[in-house]
Amino acid sequence: MAIGVFDSGVGGLTVHRTLVRRLPDADFIFLADQANVPYGGKTGEEIVDLTRQGCIRLFEEGASLVVLACNTAASIALRRLQQTWLPDYARELGRPVNILGLIVPTIEAATGLPWSHEVEHPAEKVETVDVIGVFSTPGTAASRVYEIEIDKRRQDVAVFSEACPTLARLIEHAAPREVLKQTIEGHVEALRRRIGRHPDRAILGCTHYEYVADLFAEALPPDTPLIHQPIAVADALERYLERHPQYDPGHGGTRRFLTTGEPGEQNALVAAFWGRPLRFEAA
Numbered sequence: 096m097a098i099g100v101f102d103s104g105v106g107g108l109t110v111h112r113t114l115v116r117r118l119p120d121a122d123f124i125f126l127a128d129q130a131n132v133p134y135g136g137k138t139g140e141e142i143v144d145l146t147r148q149g150c151i152r153l154f155e156e157g158a159s160l161v162v163l164a165c166n167t168a169a170s171i172a173l174r175r176l177q178q179t180w181l182p183d184y185a186r187e188l189g190r191p192v193n194i195l196g197l198i199v200p201t202i203e204a205a206t207g208l209p210w211s212h213e214v215e216h217p218a219e220k221v222e223t224v225d226v227i228g229v230f231s232t233p234g235t236a237a238s239r240v241y242e243i244e245i246d247k248r249r250q251d252v253a254v255f256s257e258a259c260p261t262l263a264r265l266i267e268h269a270a271p272r273e274v275l276k277q278t279i280e281g282h283v284e285a286l287r288r289r290i291g292r293h294p295d296r297a298i299l300g301c302t303h304y305e306y307v308a309d310l311f312a313e314a315l316p317p318d319t320p321l322i323h324q325p326i327a328v329a330d331a332l333e334r335y336l337e338r339h340p341q342y343d344p345g346h347g348g349t350r351r352f353l354t355t356g357e358p359g360e361q362n363a364l365v366a367a368f369w370g371r372p373l374r375f376e377a378a
């Protein structure tokens with residue numbers, strides 16, 4: 096058995112790298128749906144459908160768990176798949192399988208509270224002391240998942256999202272650094288204007304953005320804390336595996352990289368991030 100990691104493209108590799116470092120003996124299969132990237136501007140139905148197909152592919156390859164290393168898929172498709180499709184699918188397959196997202200761990204990291212800590216009857220917002228800015232795809236921003244879930248848990252935090260419609264695609268195609276820098280500066284400035292000041296902390300709410308975390312850090316005021324999803328997800332996965340021994344992560348330390356797009360070497364941003372070129376097989 097193995098752990099599957101899914102994204103529309105190379106963004107999920109930023110999460111995958113942290114997961115394999117944390118669980119070096121586990122077997123990992125990464126699937127990038129590059130035939131359909133970016134997901135950020137697609138309809139909800141399309142995203143649910145593509146995410147289901149990606150999960151099926153990974154379960155067929157032997158994954159017991161699939162980590163959706165994609166905010167867009169996790170915020171739009173995860174609950175729907177878990178509630179309406181996965182139980183029947185697991186029964187047909189005849190073995191335990193599950194899909195995990197990355198929104199819950201990110202919200203736990205942002206609120207400093209366990210997911211179960213939901214305020215039953217949220218009081219009025221107190222005077223806000225902490226403003227979190229979320230940079231994400233239009234799909235994730237439209238789901239308002241970060242606003243809704245953080246709001247349920249912390250009355251002293253305000254969340255503002257900034258949708259970045261072109262950024263994942265630019266990163267997927269390794270756009271020149273200057274183009275990435277200008278795009279990011281534009282979004283940081285747009286968010287500052289909307290809030291009336293810079294956020295106190297920021298969530299890079301698209302896994303592609305982790306490749307350019309340094310450019311976000313430069314565009315934001317010095318020392319603005321960034322909430323890094325890869326670490327939050329690795330912490331959550333480790334805890335999950337301890338509590339759920341029925342999901343076998345494998346023990347051979349193998350790594351496979353599959354794509355629905357063009358097989359071969361991934362772009363220079365990926366190679367720089369991983370410290371070596373990564374070659375993908377056709378899915």
Ligand code: DGL
Nearest residue numbers: 106133134135166167302
């Ligand atoms: N990396 C993905 C995310 O975290 C998706 C980017 C896209 O396909 O638009 O949202």
